[in-house]
Amino acid sequence: SAPPLTISLLDYGAGNVRSVRNALLQCGYPIIDISTPQQILDAQVIVFPGVGSYHCAMDVLQQRGWEEPLKQYLKADRPYLGICLGMQTLFESSEETTVGDGASEVRGLGIIPGKIVKFDASTRAVPHIGWNGMIPHQSSPVLRYLTRKDDDDMEQKEHEVYFVHSFFAPLEERDAPWVLTRTTYDGQEFVSSVQKGNVCASQFHPEKSGKAGLGFLRGFLESVQDGTLSNTKPLPPTTQHTQLVKRVVVALDVRTNDAGDLVVTKGDQYDVREKDDTNTAENGKGGVRNLGKPVGLAQRYYDEGADEIAFLNITSFRQGVIDDMPMLRVLEEASKGIFVPLTVGGGIRDYKDEASGKVYGALEVASRYFRAGADKVSIGSDAVYAAEEYYKSGGKKTGETSIESISSVYGVQAVVISIDPKRVYIASPENVADSNHVVVKMEEDDKKGPNGEQYCWYQCTVKGGREERNICAVSVAKATEALGAGEIMLNCIDSDGQCNGFDLPLMKAVSNAVSIPVIASSGAGKAVHFTDVFKKTNVKAALAAGMFHRKEVEIMDVKRYMEESGIRARLI
Ligand code: 1PR
Structure with a gap:
């Protein structure tokens, strides 16, 4: 031959x-x-x-x-x-x-x-x-x-x-x-x-x-x-058309556990420690929930039909990522056998190496991930700061934010904004303290406030939900779109890990406010939650973590259910 x-x-x-x-x-x-x-x-x-x-x-x-x-x-x-x-x-x-x-x-x-x-x-x-x-x-x-x-x-x-x-x-x-x-x-x-x-x-x-x-x-x-x-x-001409399908994305929240191993974990409203004494940590609290190894799990999700996989380094605010070799290794290894888009998030920002005093730009951090095999980076905390500055300056672009520097080199499609908002309940829209906060009405009873409040605005947080900022999710989405983001990954801390469905009013408000694609995240527990968010809001993709990690529902079950409900999905 x-x-x-x-x-x-x-x-x-x-x-x-x-x-x-x-x-x-x-x-x-x-x-x-x-x-x-x-x-x-x-x-x-x-x-x-x-x-x-x-x-x-x-x-x-x-x-x-x-x-x-x-x-x-x-x-x-x-x-x-x-x-x-x-x-x-x-x-x-x-x-x-x-x-x-x-x-x-x-x-x-x-x-x-x-x-x-x-x-x-x-x-x-x-x-x-x-x-x-x-x-x-x-x-x-x-x-x-x-x-x-x-x-x-x-x-x-x-x-x-x-x-x-x-x-x-x-x-x-x-x-x-x-x-x-x-x-x-x-x-x-x-x-x-x-x-x-x-x-x-x-x-x-x-x-x-x-x-x-x-x-x-x-x-x-x-x-x-x-x-x-x-x-x-x-071939003879046909009048057929094609259609962009709705994506099913899997997220792997990655961090080091108490034994020093990089593991996939999953929080309840961002708390990733076990409620009981499983994997007990030295300090007596529950250990970090361990759901498996990042590369192996990601490979499984690729084989099972995930349209996209996101790795989130959830403790990156504690340390710099410029030398975060384990996370770079994860990307290098994962990209050898996974042939769908890979996103990596956590710690995409400027970083100063305390020992040498050397400053690394967010672009340099992102470049390392791209070279390791990532297709997109997601920016959390730094995007909130950039949005705050954007409004403070009356809508000026400095060209210096992480969003601008990365998208100008790698294209807007390579920059995802990860928003981590929390509900702030109010009794009526007039009660909102800042007129820039977009107020929405909660329609489902289980998402109303503790005193039956029907309204809320979505307050952005930074550092993995640990610090609240005075800016709402809709404002961050609009500002970051203007700065050159290509996509929004929209979490909701209240819904995270609850398996009660996505926060539909939040998804609606943000996906109607921007023209870049929005990925719904947080709260999925059943296939019907995906069809709900696709039917009732403008999101282009929906992401889940816990339900897939716990093997409660298979990715293809979700997709088949979508197809049966008239929502096109990628079947493999
Ligand atoms: O601020 O740029 O360093 O980025 C930090 C990144 O880490 C952000 O994307 C932030 O969302 C994420 N993160 C930080 N802390 C946590 C935590 O859980 N303690 N994870 C965290 C966020 C959100 C989703 C999650 C969905 C779906 N996880 O990825 O997987 O809510 O979960 P579910 O389907 O089980 O409900 P920066």
């Missing part, structure tokens, strides 16, 4: 391509890194996982003298797989502007006619984040592992794949020979993958699309290997 293929990886050093490497390795092919123009011309197959911004990718290609050989390689119809920006740069230009530069369009490689444009954010949440389907326009060996039988109508369907982008290639008649699949995002159709001959590229991230994504990579690489890659055929 033919000698095994070696993949030439075009890694131009922006952001994290560790997961692409891991996914290619998982498919069983060796990788070499391209470092000279000649290596482009000599490659058997090139994989170009674009991350960061369009102009940055094009600048690097030019500066390193890679643009011309790459064009030559592509025009000669040699095997190529572009991912995300690796697809967008194949087009003539992009609306994505260079920093500080009003309206200039950035030129691309010009292999495919047409221009990359931005989603209209006035009618939908932007970025387009999450799992969406694909409608094939051609049959291709690349898609051979991607179809599944639909349960109801026995129709062949493409598996959902993971997208995260604000810009897209519009579906235009003249690009028709290139379109491999199309996808719909809230009424907007776009090109989700292209293929002509041996040149192929995807807007979605196969390396983050679970087993379907690995199947796409395998389909591509195997057909390069056996020489069948260009065996494509146009």
Whole structure:
């Protein structure tokens, strides 16, 4: 048989391509890194996982003298797989502007006619984040592992794949020979993958699309290997559309227990110590609840169908994380076998090393996590401080907050804000002390105040719920969106660990106030809690911890229940 293929990886050093490497390795092919123009011309197959911004990718290609050989390689119809920006740069230009530069369009490689444009954010949440389907326009060996039988109508369907982008290639008649699949995002159709001959590229991230994504990579690489890659055929047009599915996220709260081991724990209203003498600590209180090892548990949730996994370092306020090797190791290990997005939170802020006096910026802290395999970082306490400053200055952006510094380098989709609010009950809306606090009405009896109060505002806390601040959850969400956050993870300390369902008034208030996606968190105990929050609020994802850790409900039970209730979920 033919000698095994070696993949030439075009890694131009922006952001994290560790997961692409891991996914290619998982498919069983060796990788070499391209470092000279000649290596482009000599490659058997090139994989170009674009991350960061369009102009940055094009600048690097030019500066390193890679643009011309790459064009030559592509025009000669040699095997190529572009991912995300690796697809967008194949087009003539992009609306994505260079920093500080009003309206200039950035030129691309010009292999495919047409221009990359931005989603209209006035009618939908932007970025387009999450799992969406694909409608094939051609049959291709690349898609051979991607179809599944639909349960109801026995129709062949493409598996959902993971997208995260604000810009897209519009579906235009003249690009028709290139379109491999199309996808719909809230009424907007776009090109989700292209293929002509041996040149192929995807807007979605196969390396983050679970087993379907690995199947796409395998389909591509195997057909390069056996020489069948260009065996494509146009398919008859259909009027089908796809839909972004609601995500089910699992969170792992991680900390060191009293014996010094890093464990997954889970609190009741943020108290992670056992109520009895289980795992008893030296000080006589209950020990830290130990639900297992972070990497092993995360791998289990990936295998069981989690759409996304978040690791939260919940005691990071006590120590700096710049040297937090155990947590970096967790990311490194987890990203080897988990091919869905990984978020890491806790301690993403500026940090001063007391011993040396050296100051590390939040960007440096975040970069270490990205390099270790994280796709997003979540910012808790520091986001509250940034929001306070934002309002104090009358809505000025300094460019110096952790949110701004990280999102300007890694993109808004890489910055999640974790909000930890507590209810402050009031008898009537007039009783609110500060007119900036958004007041909501509690409709369910079990969420009313101790004296039957029907109203409350949601007070933000910092340091894992230990310190209250005079700012409400809606205000923090709006300010952090303005500063460049891409997503909100919305907890509720009152509901955390209670298994009584998500705090719907809070979820409604925040998801209606911002246009970035909101992940509902805290309080899930049954599948119906997920369908409730999806039906009654605007959240795009829902997160649970305890019910999955205790194996009370399986992830796929939740998803099947969602589908039965008419809410699309990713079934594996
Ligand atoms: O402030 O940037 O260092 O971030 C600290 C991070 O750690 C924040 O994301 C904060 O939410 C988290 N955190 C701090 N202390 C705790 C604690 O529990 N003592 N965990 C904590 C927060 C929230 C969710 C939880 C859901 C779902 N955990 O992740 O898992 O509430 O739980 P459930 O489904 O069992 O109800 P910074």
